[in-house]
Amino acid sequence: FDSCNTLAASRFTMGMKRSHDISMESTHGATTALCCSCGVPMVPNQSMRCAACLKAEVSITDGISRKVVLQRCRNCTRYNKPPWTACEPESRELLGICLKKIRGLGKDVRLVDAAFVWTEEHAMRIRVKITVQNEVAQSCVLQQTMVVEFQIVNQQCEDCQKSFTPHAYNAIVQVRQKVPHRRTFCYLEQLILKSDAHAKVTSLKETREGLDFYFETKSHAQRFADFVEAHVPTKTKQSKHLISHDANSNSYAFKYTIMCELCPICVDDVVHVPKGHIATLNGAPPLLLCHKVSNAIKFVDPISLRSYDIPTAEYWKRPVDSVCRTEHLTEYVVLNVEPVQKSEAAARQNTPVKRWMSLADVEVARACDLGVNDDRLIVRTHLGGILRPGRRVMGYDLRTVNVSGIDDEAFQGRCPDVVLVKKAYKRKNKRTWELKRLTKEAAEGEDPIDDDADMEALKRNLEEDPELRKSVNMYRAAEAPQQGGEEKADAAEEDEDSDSDAPEVPLAELLEGLELRDD
Secondary structure, three states: OHHHHHHHHHHHHHHHHHHHHHHHHHOOOOOOEEOOOOOOEEOOOOOOOOHHHHHHHOOOOOOOOOEEEEEEOOOOOEEEOOOEEEOOOOOHHHHHHHHHHOOOOOOOOEEEEEEEEOOOOOOOEEEEEEEEEEEEEOOEEEEEEEEEEEEEEEOOOHHHHHHHOOOOOOEEEEEEOOOOOOHHHHHHHHHHHHHOOOOOEEEEEEOOOEEEEEEOOHHHHHHHHHHHHHHOOEEEEEEEEEEEEEOOOOEEEEEEEEEEEEOOOOOOOEEEOOHHHHOOOOOOOOEEEEEEEOOEEEEEOOOOOOEEEEEHHHHHHOOOEEEEOHHHOEEEEEEEEEEOOOOHHHHHHOOOOOOOOEOEEEEEEEHHHOOOOOOOEEEEEOEOOOOOOOOEEEEEEOOOOOOOOOOHHHOOOOOOOEEEEEEEOOOOOOOOEEOOOOOOEEOOOOOOOOOHHHHHHHHHHHHHOHHHHOOOOOEEOOOOOOOOHHHHHHHHHHHHHOOOOOOOOOHHHOEOOOOOOOO
16 A cells, blocks of 8 residues: 555646646746646746636636527517618627627727527527627636527517508508409519519508508508609699698698509400501501510501510600400310511611511401301411411400490491411410419408409410510429329320410529428
8 A cells, every 4th residue: 555655646746747847848947836726837927826717717708698689579680789670690780789788898808709509499598609808917818618599589660560560651552453363463563573673662552443552651652663664654643631730830731642543454455546646656557566564665566577666755745545455265176377578678677676576467266156157367466476277376356345435437348357466275274383472462341352364364475485484483383182083084184185386484484482391
């Protein structure tokens, strides 16, 4: 036993000597002193303690808060800085907000480093690891690390409070169009989603006349009205209503209303051009077909293939009326197609508006007359590039259209009996893509408006027109549940009945949609 103690004591003495030698070597060339706590040689300081003893005995993180409350709005997911600021998870902006909430960081305790510590996404907690420094004695700086936990508390911001409170708005934009359908509103809704123009909208109400957009300030409403006017021919009118008046400070409070009346002419409408307008349109025929509506209204003459444009300002000075709309379309069967041979001079003058447009004499018969009578018509149309015998086409039968208030003499000898508008396809019932919609509220005392037919018409136009798809975000549809044997057989029969050349949207043009699940 004595020999064991002697061996242990000798080893301890050798270890102490070795550590003493290392300490002396590290402080070689400087005045040293022994630490009052552990006796290790060190550079003398005011506390006469080494760095290890100071770290064990002194804590510079006592005055720093370890748990902090962080307010976040549940509706818009913004954090209260203040003001309310939108931040991405684990972003620099969110880290700056968290560091400003920590008490105890100042001139004495200096922040050196900060970083996020991983937490679960739905834990309602954020953990931040910070490194601080403080001078505990003369020429002796101590550095320590700690973790601060932030508890996220839901609190509604002022903007969301106003959006959920009725009549809490300062400006309203009323979008109206005097037509029996809502296709223009459906397309305008997709333009708004594409450009994120609804970011400042506090609420949206849907009426039978149109849409009402509510805003907090007049500047936001004016910016939205300019957006609508840039994409659709629009006539705006502004008004204001006095809410309150302070005679002492001479201050007034108004509510502003911006009325946006959209052009009633839509794509595939046949328009009548009055006599006074023919001269301004360079001798246009009395009937024109509208093929595009943007910041200007674009027409085409289906007989001569000449194109005409009416700017927005000129349209509202001299408006033109629609004679036929899409609800008047009749289905025809193509029996024969003969392209029209034109001279070079005529080809230069009548440049086609779109690549697939070309003049042709087409022999058609109404689909409802097949097997009943032998009535046939030969019509000159601009759809010669896409029509083939046996296919079906939609057109207007001007012989059965009742037009009131229009001079009949202008139509005699200058207007065709049938105007072919577009090719008809047998499509698949199921699509691999879908469109997003805005969240709308029904007006007080009115039932929700059913616009499924108008959305279906918009989707068909998107499939047929690649240029129209550039201004719309289209998303991949979610995977449908597996079907049974009978349902699969019915779907296969529908696919066989559909046309092989029916237009479809390429998968490369589709975006990945956001899908929320409860898994």
